[in-house]
Amino acid sequence: MIRFAWLQSRTQTLVTAALLTALAVTATITGVHFSNLYHSLVGHCQTGCDLATSDFLSHGHFMQRMLDLVAQVVPALFGIFWGAPLLTREFETGTYRLAWTQSVTRSRWLVTKLAVVGTATAVLAGALTLTITWWYRQFDVLDSNQYAVFERRDIAPIGYAVFAFALGTLVGALVRRTLPAMAATLVGFVFARVAVQLWVRPHLIAPLHKATSLLVGGMGFEISDGTVHVITKGAAPANSWEVSSNLATSSGLTPTTAQVSAYVHQYCPAIAVPPAAGQSVGKAPDPSAFQACQSQLARAFHLVVSYQPASRYWTFQWLETGIFVALALLAAVGCYWVVTRRTA
Amino acid sequence: MIEFHLDASSGVPTYLQLVQQVHQALQIGLLEPGDRLPTAQQVVASLAINPNTVLKAYRDLERAGLVRARPGLGTFVVGRLSRTDPEAQAKFRTSMTAWLRSARDAGLTAQDIEAIYRTAFRDSLAEGEGVA
Amino acid sequence: MTVALEANGLGKRYGRRWALRDCSLSIPQGRVVGLVGPNGAGKTTLLHLAVGLQTPTAGTVSLLGDRPGSGPAALARFGFLAQDAPTYSRLKVREHLTMGAYLNPAWDTAFASARTEELRLDPGQRAGTLSGGQRAQLALTLAVAKRPELLLLDEPVASLDPLARREFLQTLMEVVASRSISVVLSSHLIADLERVCDYLVVLVAGTVAVAGDVDSLLASHHRLVGRRRDPLTLPSDQSVIEASHVDKQTTLMVRTDAPILDPGWTVTPVTLEDLVLAYMRRARDGAVELSTGLAAVQ
Numbered sequence: 001m002i003r004f005a006w007l008q009s010r011t012q013t014l015v016t017a018a019l020l021t022a023l024a025v026t027a028t029i030t031g032v033h034f035s036n037l038y039h040s041l042v043g044h045c046q047t048g049c050d051l052a053t054s055d056f057l058s059h060g061h062f063m064q065r066m067l068d069l070v071a072q073v074v075p076a077l078f079g080i081f082w083g084a085p086l087l088t089r090e091f092e093t094g095t096y097r098l099a100w101t102q103s104v105t106r107s108r109w110l111v112t113k114l115a116v117v118g119t120a121t122a123v124l125a126g127a128l129t130l131t132i133t134w135w136y137r138q139f140d141v142l143d144s145n146q147y148a149v150f151e152r153r154d155i156a157p158i159g160y161a162v163f164a165f166a167l168g169t170l171v172g173a174l175v176r177r178t179l180p181a182m183a184a185t186l187v188g189f190v191f192a193r194v195a196v197q198l199w200v201r202p203h204l205i206a207p208l209h210k211a212t213s214l215l216v217g218g219m220g221f222e223i224s225d226g227t228v229h230v231i232t233k234g235a236a237p238a239n240s241w242e243v244s245s246n247l248a249t250s251s252g253l254t255p256t257t258a259q260v261s262a263y264v265h266q267y268c269p270a271i272a273v274p275p276a277a278g279q280s281v282g283k284a285p286d287p288s289a290f291q292a293c294q295s296q297l298a299r300a301f302h303l304v305v306s307y308q309p310a311s312r313y314w315t316f317q318w319l320e321t322g323i324f325v326a327l328a329l330l331a332a333v334g335c336y337w338v339v340t341r342r343t344a
Numbered sequence: 345m346i347e348f349h350l351d352a353s354s355g356v357p358t359y360l361q362l363v364q365q366v367h368q369a370l371q372i373g374l375l376e377p378g379d380r381l382p383t384a385q386q387v388v389a390s391l392a393i394n395p396n397t398v399l400k401a402y403r404d405l406e407r408a409g410l411v412r413a414r415p416g417l418g419t420f421v422v423g424r425l426s427r428t429d430p431e432a433q434a435k436f437r438t439s440m441t442a443w444l445r446s447a448r449d450a451g452l453t454a455q456d457i458e459a460i461y462r463t464a465f466r467d468s469l470a471e472g473e474g475v476a
Numbered sequence: 477m478t479v480a481l482e483a484n485g486l487g488k489r490y491g492r493r494w495a496l497r498d499c500s501l502s503i504p505q506g507r508v509v510g511l512v513g514p515n516g517a518g519k520t521t522l523l524h525l526a527v528g529l530q531t532p533t534a535g536t537v538s539l540l541g542d543r544p545g546s547g548p549a550a551l552a553r554f555g556f557l558a559q560d561a562p563t564y565s566r567l568k569v570r571e572h573l574t575m576g577a578y579l580n581p582a583w584d585t586a587f588a589s590a591r592t593e594e595l596r597l598d599p600g601q602r603a604g605t606l607s608g609g610q611r612a613q614l615a616l617t618l619a620v621a622k623r624p625e626l627l628l629l630d631e632p633v634a635s636l637d638p639l640a641r642r643e644f645l646q647t648l649m650e651v652v653a654s655r656s657i658s659v660v661l662s663s664h665l666i667a668d669l670e671r672v673c674d675y676l677v678v679l680v681a682g683t684v685a686v687a688g689d690v691d692s693l694l695a696s697h698h699r700l701v702g703r704r705r706d707p708l709t710l711p712s713d714q715s716v717i718e719a720s721h722v723d724k725q726t727t728l729m730v731r732t733d734a735p736i737l738d739p740g741w742t743v744t745p746v747t748l749e750d751l752v753l754a755y756m757r758r759a760r761d762g763a764v765e766l767s768t769g770l771a772a773v774q
Contacts, residue, residue: 098615101558104548388649397671
């Protein structure tokens with residue numbers, strides 16, 4: 001059965017492999033170029049490294065855009081073009097009647113098909129993400145914001161691709177028609193990605209907290225309807241994932257917006273001037289007044305930053321991949337149930 | 345060796361058509377003792393009929409003593425049909441001619457006569473089948 | 477085991493419609509069985525239930541004594557040719573044979589390659605570009621090379637032109653003659669099956685209208701033509717399948733194993749087609765109203 005499943009999926013696998021090889025060749029050629037550029041610009045720099053870094057980072061925008069797109073889209077394509085048609089094609093052309101009356105049980109047929117094509121998906125997605133991660137290695141180090149590209153690097157895309165494939169197969173088993181199954185797979189995949197990103201990933205591990213003075217990092221004010229909002233940024237450690245940052249009073253409590261606003265009104269009257277009528281941005285305050293206000297605020301409040309440290313990057317990579325592989329297995333079990341139990 | 349053919353519109357059962365064709369071949373000397381009949385598989389392959397039908401026809405012929413099956417070799421013609429007596433033929437032709445003349449005298453058209461002949465012939469065939 | 481296919485109270489419902497209802501059958505082995513019925517009579521459903529592609533809503537079915545879908549061994553014992561002879565259009569003829577070899581332990585490689593050569597099928601051709609007749613032949617080759625004990629074919633010749641139809645049946649009958657194989661084949665046209673089958677099952681509106689050996693069916697059915705009269709006056713061993721009356725004449729189709737002695741009838745044999753059509757009409761219109769009294773009882 002394995003040999004037959006391979007016989008059936010050979011063409012699509014080889015075509016996809018050829019496309020990914022073309023991409024890998026392009027990435028290798030440009031990658032080597034950028035590697036040389038990195039060594040000549042940044043690698044030996046002694047002084048003025050910031051300039052050299054930004055010079056380097058300004059290169060390769062086209063490749064970056066292309067690889068970002070590929071990394072984002074390809075996992076979904078495995079679901080749409082490999083997963084969804086895997087069973088619907090058999091139903092639409094009626095060949096399931098041929099396949100299910102050979103001397104192989106339907107459950108073995110399905111499990112083998114899922115295993116063979118699923119493995120091909122994992123291998124090709126792995127090769128793809130490996131290529132992309134390799135291409136970006138110097139950019140990522142210099143950019144120092146690994147959590148921002150978390151979903152497009154290392155092993156997470158493998159999990160996405162395997163899940164998309166299994167989801168597509170399940171949807172195909174339920175819907176039995178290729179085009180609707182493709183559409184539903186895309187919707188389901190995007191929903192799962194967004195759901196995990198918004199509602200699951202932030203709660204996987206309790207973030208670390210760090211209190212910093214308001215004098216460190218940037219600050220700004222926003223005034224709307226007479227209420228002054230204090231905006232802070234840049235307080236989390238480098239290369240970490242800032243989950244949230246809040247003001248806190250000296251006793252550790254989180255002040256309400258109204259309390260902060262009242263405080264600003266009271267101690268920084270120069271700041272709390274609303275924009276003139278018909279204008280959205282107020283007159284820039286006097287820098288000395290701004291600094292005075294900042295120190296005034298820093299006396300009453302400090303900043304509490306919740307963040308995931310850089311060292312947890314791989315833990316999150318494994319968790320993310322694990323979650324999607326588990327979802328894929330769940331979809332595969334559902335698919336098994338539908339195919340073996342429910343018959344048209 | 346002979347080749348069978350089928351007339352689907354005749355209404356005669358398939359196995360009987362095979363039997364009749366062997367009879368005819370014997371009558372006109374196309375088949376002689378020692379000749380081999382096509383194997384069931386050959387007949388089946390050329391006519392697309394059920395093998396049991398061929399076997400049934402061959403069994404009938406064997407019962408009539410016209411052929412014998414030799415396992416592994418095939419089915420061979422062993423008997424001869426008694427040729428019809430020419431004198432008897434002449435006698436029946438004379439009486440038939442007389443009958444036809446009287447029918448025409450009675451006002452029957454050629455179509456009437458043909459219809460009568462066909463019905464009577466079919467009836468007599470059916471009788472023969474019933475006996476077989 | 478001498479029963480090829482057995483069904484007891486078998487039923488299959490789609491939503492509120494019964495595609496097959498209370499179907500009981502016992503088809504012996506070693507026969508070429510014609511499964512005949514109008515479109516939508518439940519032929520495909522019956523075959524799909526028998527080979528385990530579908531599961532029954534009611535009753536049981538067994539194929540060669542096995543419960544359908546009970547495992548690879550049961551699957552290996554029959555060959556199934558589904559309606560419209562499905563093949564993988566993107567796979568080549570050669571790859572179909574490879575598939576057969578991969579998926580069937582008793583695969584007959586010699587037969588499969590001899591057969592494709594005889595049919596002049598190009599092994600490198602994709603199945604999607606074959607003609608209807610060639611595809612049906614390829615599908616038949618796949619089903620037969622499995623070395624099944626029983627071959628089930630769903631409307632195998634319905635979509636073929638007359639030549640391809642003949643060639644297909646020739647191949648099929650050759651296989652039957654050279655291997656001891658039982659065959660069940662369905663068609664909505666009795667003319668397709670008349671030459672090849674020796675056992676008949678007539679299915680109408682999801683139930684079995686009549687089933688039996690073709691020769692005995694033909695021997696026990698007669699057409700009676702005579703002066704107009706009530707069919708109720710017939711002897712009790714003669715059951716009326718169909719009756720029609722014009723002002724002076726009555727035409728009946730009756731089933732009886734005893735000779736018909738009444739000299740008032742002209743008795744003629746029936747053809748298989750007459751017989752099937754009579755049962756189909758009967759199943760469609762309800763049983764013959766023998767007399768008004770009997771009809772009221774029914």
